Amino acid sequence: MPLKISIKQFIQILNQGxxxxxxxxxxxxxxxxxxxxxxxxxxxxxxxxxxxxxxxIINEKNGKINLDDRIITLIEDYLEIGEINTExxxxxxxxxxxxxxxYKNDNxxxxxxxxxxxxxxxxxxxxxxxxxxDNQVDRTFKTEQNYNNRLKKLNNYRKERDDILKxxxxxxxxxEEKKGFxxxxxxNDIQFLQxxxxxxxxxxxxxxxxxxxxxxxxxxxxxxxxxxxxKIHKIKELRDNAELRSKTNIEIFxxxxxxxLFNKIESFKWNVPIDFLTNxxxxxxxxxxxRKKINRKNEEPLKSRKQIKKKTKNKKEIQRLNIDKFFEKxxxxxxxxxxxxxxxxxxxxxPQEIDDKLSYFVEISLDFEKKIYFNKEIKYYFYEDKNGxxxxxxxxxxxxxxxx
Amino acid sequence: xxRLPGRTNxxxxxxxxxxxxxxxxxxxxxxxxxxxxxxxxxNYFLNIDFMLEDDNGYFYFSKPNANxxxxxxxIIQFEKFIDILDxxxxxxxxxxxxKIFSISQIKLECENTARLREKLRxxxxxxxxxxxxxxxxxxxxxxxxxxxxxxxxxxxxIVLEAYEYLNKIVSxxxxxxxxx
Numbered sequence: 175m176p177l178k179i180s181i182k183q184f185i186q187i188l189n190q191g192x193x194x195x196x197x198x199x200x201x202x203x204x205x206x207x208x209x210x211x212x213x214x215x216x217x218x219x220x221x222x223x224x225x226x227x228x229x230x231i232i233n234e235k236n237g238k239i240n241l242d243d244r245i246i247t248l249i250e251d252y253l254e255i256g257e258i259n260t261e262x263x264x265x266x267x268x269x270x271x272x273x274x275x276x277y278k279n280d281n282x283x284x285x286x287x288x289x290x291x292x293x294x295x296x297x298x299x300x301x302x303x304x305x306x307x308d309n310q311v312d313r314t315f316k317t318e319q320n321y322n323n324r325l326k327k328l329n330n331y332r333k334e335r336d337d338i339l340k341x342x343x344x345x346x347x348x349x350e351e352k353k354g355f356x357x358x359x360x361x362n363d364i365q366f367l368q369x370x371x372x373x374x375x376x377x378x379x380x381x382x383x384x385x386x387x388x389x390x391x392x393x394x395x396x397x398x399x400x401x402x403x404x405k406i407h408k409i410k411e412l413r414d415n416a417e418l419r420s421k422t423n424i425e426i427f428x429x430x431x432x433x434x435l436f437n438k439i440e441s442f443k444w445n446v447p448i449d450f451l452t453n454x455x456x457x458x459x460x461x462x463x464x465r466k467k468i469n470r471k472n473e474e475p476l477k478s479r480k481q482i483k484k485k486t487k488n489k490k491e492i493q494r495l496n497i498d499k500f501f502e503k504x505x506x507x508x509x510x511x512x513x514x515x516x517x518x519x520x521x522x523x524x525p526q527e528i529d530d531k532l533s534y535f536v537e538i539s540l541d542f543e544k545k546i547y548f549n550k551e552i553k554y555y556f557y558e559d560k561n562g563x564x565x566x567x568x569x570x571x572x573x574x575x576x577x578x
Numbered sequence: 579x580x581r582l583p584g585r586t587n588x589x590x591x592x593x594x595x596x597x598x599x600x601x602x603x604x605x606x607x608x609x610x611x612x613x614x615x616x617x618x619x620x621n622y623f624l625n626i627d628f629m630l631e632d633d634n635g636y637f638y639f640s641k642p643n644a645n646x647x648x649x650x651x652x653i654i655q656f657e658k659f660i661d662i663l664d665x666x667x668x669x670x671x672x673x674x675x676x677k678i679f680s681i682s683q684i685k686l687e688c689e690n691t692a693r694l695r696e697k698l699r700x701x702x703x704x705x706x707x708x709x710x711x712x713x714x715x716x717x718x719x720x721x722x723x724x725x726x727x728x729x730x731x732x733x734x735x736i737v738l739e740a741y742e743y744l745n746k747i748v749s750x751x752x753x754x755x756x757x758x
Contacts, residue, residue: 224634274681274733274754276742278702291682316676320671321670321671321672321674324755398749399672399674399745401749402667402745402748403667404670405748406664406667406748407659407664407667409660409748409751410660410663410664413657413660418653418657419653420753421605422751423749423751424653424656425649427747427750428649428653428750429649429650431747432629432640432641433596433631433638433639433640433641433743434593434594434595434596434628434639434640434641435598435640435654435655435743436655437640437652438655469582470753
């Protein structure tokens with residue numbers, strides 16, 4: 175039990191311990207005595223600490239210090255922060271009813287004060303609860319990571335919203351029931367508080383409807399989402415079975431979808447404006463760098479014959495076969511195309527593996543289609559590959575038309 | 579013609595690559611510019627044959643005169659997203675707009691669930707390890723601004739509003755089982 179003190183003394187103690195109260199209220203965790211004392215800026219912190227303890231502003235349990243619940247409630251109620259308990263509203267109405275009946279029997283000011291206090295409390299609780307509910311609904315939909323919890327929480331808020339409505343109705347009924355008292359009591363404050371409470375009901379009725387609509391919208395969006403989840407699994411299954419085109423509207427859908435995400439992204443080509451290169455510092459700098467690069471290529475130091483020979487030996491230069499000239503040679507020969515290619519002595523730089531020779535064969539038969547003829551004869555060529563495996567290759571016998 | 583807002587060039591540069599601009603993330607500033615000048619920008623881009631599309635918290639470009647013959651390529655493009663959406667929608671902790679997730683978290687769930695492990699194994703995406711595969715999935719989504727890097731050290735990503743676009747495509751598609 176705290177020692178009996180006056181209001182003045184109580185405020186004085188709170189003032190002396192303001193650093194401790196502020197720290198403990200903010201942290202809400204239990205702190206060690208030494209830590210608490212370090213927060214006190216007064217010259218005799220130990221003394222102030224003991225005073226706070228004696229008057230039950232703070233409590234000590236197993237060496238840990240915490241703020242007394244009544245102080246926490248006082249601060250929370252005054253600042254309108256912290257948890258709100260709507261369940262107390264029914265108790266508050268009971269309390270109001272009792273105090274009204276006491277007052278009717280005995281016109282004592284303390285009953286009136288209790289009525290005012292409770293009316294203010296009911297008003298604050300309803301107002302704060304609605305704002306809190308709105309924030310919670312929004313936060314849950316946007317930040318709750320767990321899908322099932324998100325669904326459960328939103329459904330709970332839906333019930334909570336209904337509970338608030340019930341409480342409002344209950345309070346409205348009470349005001350109606352005690353209409354006689356509220357109309358006859360000669361106290362401006364009570365009249366004002368009654369008016370404020372009615373105003374809260376009126377203003378928040380629409381707010382609650384909006385919250386309900388928001389909850390339903392969020393729940394629908396979750397439902398749509400779960401339908402999409404089901405659908406994506408189905409589409410994936412069709413895709414895996416190669417049935418996506420035959421069993422869905424995907425082709426029609428993508429005919430209509432013109433989003434750039436799925437359309438070929440154009441790369442923009444542009445030319446350098448001449449003015450930029452000649453009349454602009456940046457342009458001139460670029461031009462200078464380009465010139466330097468070109469000159470560097472031309473100014474490559476001369477190499478000795480030996481060096482060049484060495485380089486050529488190390489790096490086999492590859493040249494492409496001049497098909498036109500090669501075909502002219504073929505026209506002059508007496509061989510068929512296949513044998514002409516396979517017996518020809520190519521320069522070292524020309525690729526001449528079997529695959530290369532075959533590609534010359536195909537290339538010539540396609541490019542010079544009009545200048546050659548097939549004698550409808552298939553011959554075979556036998557060869558061993560790099561691994562010593564024997565292979566048989568069938569080829570069409572092709573001659574140039576001029577030999578015909 | 580009305581003066582266009584500053585940074586129109588930067589906006590064009592993002593959207594013309596087929597990327598999205600969402601309400602949250604690093605492109606938030608561009609989102610606000612478009613939102614406040616939507617009509618002017620829409621008219622302007624339409625002149626150069628780009629349709630500025632406005633959806634639920636994101637903007638993107640469509641091409642009104644796009645070649646409709648390229649369906650084949652579009653479907654192939656979309657198919658890679660089918661795999662990604664399938665994996666993401668099979669996770670216990672669903673990937674939803676605003677969600678912050680890490681590569682390691684997805685990897686862990688994929689490795690601990692046989693069904694997901696199998697999906698990841700069969701998925702046609704580069705990567706020798708599960709980590710590499712998931713990283714490449716995320717890169718694919720990051721490329722078009724569906725997700726964005728949130729925490730470089732823990733490799734966390736945030737899902738942007740534009741991600742809804744992929745779900746919308748799925749919701750608009752119907753299979754033969756349903757009424758056409």
